Amino acid sequence: MFKQFISHIPGADLYMVGSFLTFFVFFVLVGLYLWLADKNHMAQMSQLPFDDSSTDKTN
Amino acid sequence: MNAVTNNHQPVILIPDQDAVAQPPISQVLVAEQFSYDNAIVRDFAVATIIWGIIGMVVGLLAATQLFAPAANLDNQYTTFGRIRPLHTNAVIFAFVGNAIFMGVYYSLQRLCKARMFSDLLSKIHFWGWQLIIVSAVATLPLGLTTSKEYAELEWPIDIAITLIWVVFGYNMFGTIIKRRERHLYVAIWFYIATFVTIAVLHIVNSLAIPVGLFKSYPIYAGVQDALVQWWYGHNAVAFFLTTPYLGMMYYFLPKMANRPVYSYRLSILHFWALIFLYIWAGPHHLLYTSLPDWAQSLGVVFSIMLIAPSWGGMINGLLTLRGAWDKVREDAILKFMVVGLTAYGMATFEGPLLSLKNVNAIAHFTDWIVAHVHVGALGWNGFLSFAILYWLLPRMYHTPLYSKKLLNIHFWIGTLGILFYAVPMYISGFTQGMMWKEFTPESTLRYGNFLETTLQLLPMHRMRAIGGGLYLIGAVLMAYNLFKTMAAGTLMANEPAEAPALTTPFVPTGGDTYWHRWLERKPIPLLIGSLVVILIGTMIEFVPTFMVQSNVPTIAAVKPYTALEVEGRDLYIREGCVGCHSQMVRPFRSETERYGEYSKAGEFVYDHPFLWGSKRTGPDLHREGGKYPDSWHYRHMEAPTSMSPGSIMPPYPWLITQTLDGSQTTNKLSALRKVGVPYDDLQIAQANADRQKQATEISGKLATDGINVPADREIIALIAYLQRLGTDIKK
Numbered sequence: 001m002f003k004q005f006i007s008h009i010p011g012a013d014l015y016m017v018g019s020f021l022t023f024f025v026f027f028v029l030v031g032l033y034l035w036l037a038d039k040n041h042m043a044q045m046s047q048l049p050f051d052d053s054s055t056d057k058t059n
Numbered sequence: 060m061n062a063v064t065n066n067h068q069p070v071i072l073i074p075d076q077d078a079v080a081q082p083p084i085s086q087v088l089v090a091e092q093f094s095y096d097n098a099i100v101r102d103f104a105v106a107t108i109i110w111g112i113i114g115m116v117v118g119l120l121a122a123t124q125l126f127a128p129a130a131n132l133d134n135q136y137t138t139f140g141r142i143r144p145l146h147t148n149a150v151i152f153a154f155v156g157n158a159i160f161m162g163v164y165y166s167l168q169r170l171c172k173a174r175m176f177s178d179l180l181s182k183i184h185f186w187g188w189q190l191i192i193v194s195a196v197a198t199l200p201l202g203l204t205t206s207k208e209y210a211e212l213e214w215p216i217d218i219a220i221t222l223i224w225v226v227f228g229y230n231m232f233g234t235i236i237k238r239r240e241r242h243l244y245v246a247i248w249f250y251i252a253t254f255v256t257i258a259v260l261h262i263v264n265s266l267a268i269p270v271g272l273f274k275s276y277p278i279y280a281g282v283q284d285a286l287v288q289w290w291y292g293h294n295a296v297a298f299f300l301t302t303p304y305l306g307m308m309y310y311f312l313p314k315m316a317n318r319p320v321y322s323y324r325l326s327i328l329h330f331w332a333l334i335f336l337y338i339w340a341g342p343h344h345l346l347y348t349s350l351p352d353w354a355q356s357l358g359v360v361f362s363i364m365l366i367a368p369s370w371g372g373m374i375n376g377l378l379t380l381r382g383a384w385d386k387v388r389e390d391a392i393l394k395f396m397v398v399g400l401t402a403y404g405m406a407t408f409e410g411p412l413l414s415l416k417n418v419n420a421i422a423h424f425t426d427w428i429v430a431h432v433h434v435g436a437l438g439w440n441g442f443l444s445f446a447i448l449y450w451l452l453p454r455m456y457h458t459p460l461y462s463k464k465l466l467n468i469h470f471w472i473g474t475l476g477i478l479f480y481a482v483p484m485y486i487s488g489f490t491q492g493m494m495w496k497e498f499t500p501e502s503t504l505r506y507g508n509f510l511e512t513t514l515q516l517l518p519m520h521r522m523r524a525i526g527g528g529l530y531l532i533g534a535v536l537m538a539y540n541l542f543k544t545m546a547a548g549t550l551m552a553n554e555p556a557e558a559p560a561l562t563t564p565f566v567p568t569g570g571d572t573y574w575h576r577w578l579e580r581k582p583i584p585l586l587i588g589s590l591v592v593i594l595i596g597t598m599i600e601f602v603p604t605f606m607v608q609s610n611v612p613t614i615a616a617v618k619p620y621t622a623l624e625v626e627g628r629d630l631y632i633r634e635g636c637v638g639c640h641s642q643m644v645r646p647f648r649s650e651t652e653r654y655g656e657y658s659k660a661g662e663f664v665y666d667h668p669f670l671w672g673s674k675r676t677g678p679d680l681h682r683e684g685g686k687y688p689d690s691w692h693y694r695h696m697e698a699p700t701s702m703s704p705g706s707i708m709p710p711y712p713w714l715i716t717q718t719l720d721g722s723q724t725t726n727k728l729s730a731l732r733k734v735g736v737p738y739d740d741l742q743i744a745q746a747n748a749d750r751q752k753q754a755t756e757i758s759g760k761l762a763t764d765g766i767n768v769p770a771d772r773e774i775i776a777l778i779a780y781l782q783r784l785g786t787d788i789k790k
Contacts, residue, residue: 019357019599023335023364026592030331034324046319048244049310052169053558054095056551 091560094553095168097455099181101550103161108538114149115531121146122527126520131709136200138709140635144211145199153192158444162307163250170244172558176233180226187223202633203273207288207668209295210264214275217265228254235582239558245326249306252334252589256298264291268730270723278734281663282349282611290341297337304443308376311447321378325371332368336361339596343414347645349660362414369407376400391470395446402438424675427488430481437477452541458548465540473533479526487519496649504652509678510703614661617787619736622724622750627780630773641672642681655682665736684786690764692778714774724750
């Protein structure tokens with residue numbers, strides 16, 4: 001590896017860990033929301049593409 | 060929803076008790092009559108078909124040039140260096156771009172239960188976008204390019220893109236705001252993230268100082284320019300080729316299969332994880348380069364993690380078809396979707412694989428990357444676009460598809476085309492990567508002459524062209540099939556619809572009080588949330604590279620280019636040399652043996668733009684300076700095969716006959732000073748005189764080798780630049 005880059009910026013390791021933790025916390029929060037989410041609401045949301053309110057009956 | 064009557068307007072609707080839990084005030088809703096704008100969807104669909112075929116024809120021409128140099132057609136406007144960016148721009152922004160707008164305009168209206176916000180804005184968007192594409196077609200063959208991949212268009216066109224993108228966004232948000240459906244389906248989230256991220260990427264990567272109407276220098280240099288460019292390049296793939304298509308998948312696949320998406324929960328996780336992770340992964344395009352090591356490692360880590368949301372999305376799509384595989388057997392449109400999703404899965408598995416440093420060491424700069432990109436482009440973007448076109452147009456024209464047989468033929472010929480394209484390119488890439496690294500027992504390079512490795516690949520390139528040809532034939536069949544369908548039917552330009560307006564104020568009850576449920580109803584906070592998520596990774600990568608001096612150690616011997624070298628460098632950019640030649644010697648013995656000292660970050664501090672390249676069809680040129688005499692370069696540019704028998708590089712005779720346009724030299728140096736190159740007043744004042752002096756010296760040296768060429772010719776400037784390359788650290 002380049003010698004000049006091995007002496008990376010101070011705290012780069014912390015940077016890596018910090019970056020990972022940022023994502024991990026974010027991921028856990030979204031995961032928690034989904035775990036707690038109401039099943040009926042999810043089912044309703046997944047039906048949205050089928051209710052397009054078109055009154056064109058020729059198709 | 061039960062309609063009490065539909066004979067009179069307004070229609071009174073009584074909501075089902077279990078479907079909508081509203082306060083008593085909204086027990087009786089008044090349905091509003093409106094219509095969906097199908098004409099604009101049709102316009103984008105037709106543009107998708109036409110530009111798709113044009114982009115593929117240009118791609119086939121470029122592919123042919125790589126084994127038959129005569130296909131460069133002996134003129135400067137159709138050489139590979141200029142045609143290749145035309146191909147990439149045509150397929151990305153013209154074919155895929157129009158397909159995105161087609162899908163968004165169709166699905167957004169229906170998911171919002173509202174016509175597009177403004178027909179006028181829709182039209183401005185459509186015609187503005189086509190005008191931008193025509194500008195690209197007009198300027199790229201003329202050599203008017205920034206040289207930054209997938210961002211080659213010069214600054215006036217960049218501004219036009221920004222304005223039209225704002226028109227698109229305004230129209231989209233206007234539609235969302237006047238919607239008649241409270242909740243925003245996940246497809247719309249993907250569209251919002253697409254809009255905001257592409258806006259940020261485009262503006263940040265395009266910041267440049269203009270020199271005249273068709274020339275500019277980026278404000279970033281060297282390592283920083285590379286980081287910004289590949290942050291852009293990688294995320295253009297993410298937010299132009301992926302997120303809008305995922306949005307379209309989440310809308311059109313359930314419609315096509317007539318069943319809801321497998322897991323709506325997974326789609327939400329997919330959305331947030333994907334947009335968060337993608338933005339970090341850009342540096343995996345710069346492994347083993349002069350980019351700071353920590354930034355490379357960050358790119359690798361997040362690339363590996365990216366496999367999870369990508370596959371989550373693919374699995375969600377494929378499982379949507381659970382219990383419907385009998386339909387897939389019958390319906391070629393669903394077959395297109397299945398192969399498209401599989402291609403997405405393959406490309407997104409391969410992406411993290413390629414970001415592993417040991418794999419990247421072999422694959423980078425080779426045809427492996429070309430194969431990877433085309434699995435995504437031909438399989439994912441192409442096949443999803445085809446499926447949506449086949450599904451949409453017959454519906455909007457109220458007529459069955461002209462020929463199901465042709466549809467089936469298209470599917471099989473397209474699939475074969477992808478295989479014939481990708482398999483030879485994988486073999487070619489692996490062969491090339493291994494040949495570059497092979498040593499003899501005596502510790503010398505087995506293939507010391509780079510050309511040997513290029514010529515070895517020609518059979519694979521021929522097969523690739525056959526694959527591309529098959530794919531193109533499929534697209535032509537589709538065009539015929541769809542145009543016949545359109546001719547047989549009548550467009551329902553304004554499709555009637557009715558839905559009650561949203562009740563205001565909305566009082567959330569029960570589950571609707573959750574924070575995320577709130578976000579699902581609010582487009583602007585969703586936009587801001589997406590923006591924050593993509594900016595986290597961006598800032599963490601950018602700030603240290605720009606702010607911490609030690610990330611780009613300066614080298615005292617590295618000096619700014621002379622006036623003539625600046626002009627030569629601009630010719631290098633004009634001719635698209637960067638399309639085939641890298642300027643980045645990686646720190647491998649196989650590369651230092653072949654090219655010389657590995658490249659250091661400090662050597663590029665005056666490079667606006669950076670020209671590291673991403674593909675080596677020819678050898679790296681970073682240590683080209685001083686390797687050969689001026690006369691060698693002259694003869695090589697005039698007729699490459701005279702110096703390198705068997706070379707597939709096209710000749711550049713016009714560089715010898717054309718006079719260098721030196722009218723902007725002073726302005727160019729002034730502009731470069733504005734972006735940080737330390738030219739002093741004297742250097743700028745004497746720019747023209749210095750240029751002519753150096754040109755006369757080179758012309759004199761050529762004369763001693765029996766080559767008489769006036770000092771004012773373009774070839775002189777190019778030779779000056781090539782002879783300077785990588786020589787500063789030797790001083």
